[in-house]
Amino acid sequence: MKIEKTILFVLMGLAVFLFLDMGVYARSYGRSDIFKEDIYDPGTLKPRDSVLKVKVGDRAPDFILPAVSDGKVSLSQYLNKMNVVLSFVPAAWTPVCSDQWPGYNIVKKIFDQHDAILLAISVDNIPTLFAWTHQMVTDGGNLWFPVLSDFWPHGAVAHKYGVLRSDGMSERAIFVIDKKGVIQYIDVHDINQRPPLEGIVRELEKLQN
């Protein structure tokens, strides 16, 4: 009977492995050669590991964070001036995150057309974010949008919005906030996948109507 149980255990393990390999939970991501072998792959993570503390229709909690490009940026400085898109990414130097903000860097025109600013937020510290985002711009310039460090107190802003994971990373989340400071859209995305750009654009178009 003991041998039978062992056989069953091994077969079940194999079945689980094949199930994961089928692509049901398998993660797919692109990786730019610009990062060479410098990307750390944490593997497939629990898609979501936090509970939102805000909802659509709420006033977006204000914050002030240091920016990689120097100085500090607050959410309230855009009040009554611009729509704001917050893009939380889990961690620098990881596969999906490294393949997200560089795309936003070529669509400034779309944000401008919708009176919108992108605030990119990570729980990494400034030196790490400096080195990482420096790789994202190949002409030696900077990303057009502020990159903000939510490092200390660690993940305080992510915690305030309810997107801080139990391991200290943030979720991969998008918040669209209108000029009045009201949250109009929330996408706490599967951490293993990049949210499609059209989701953000569609929500910005709604703000124009």
Place this chain on the structure above:
Amino acid sequence: MKRIFMNQLAAVAIFVFVFNIQPSGANSTPEKGGTLPAIKLDVPKDPAHRSYLGLSGEGLFDISEIKAQVVIIQIFSMYCPYCQREAFRVNELYENIEKDPNTRGKLKLIGIGAGNSQFEVDIFQKTYEVTFPLFSDGDFSIHKSLGEVRTPYFIGVKINDDGSHEVCYSSVGGFEKAERFLQIMLELSGLK
């Protein structure tokens, strides 16, 4: 008790058998001298792109159906900084091919956006004024079948008269000079 165990064993064995015949998530990178995995792309809606590729109608087509002696495939992503930087060089490659009567019609260039939706591919196409056809691989299925290569990645495919094909170039990263890259492609494909 033994009967329950046998039922459990049979259920697990069936599961293992059924899913073991499914293709694995990641495949190997195309190798020079080898063939491409089956890649099906949507026939472009743009008549100019259809004409360029020598395709007609709707539905899906295979790389080997492109009317050319050599097809250069660029795997790119609008999210890839390297691809953004390379875009003007790839445009230059396309222009060099098209302006030379010795290469025009013989070499065709296409791009496949790994993990890019059609919307994202269109953004890349407009931003960098790409005039050759770009295709969406939104679910990474093609990217997976090509061994999840880093981007940009270039594959040269020689199309034989009998409809078969052979990979004659397969490499990650961009190229310094479009003219030099074209010469390499001509030599490796046997067109020169």
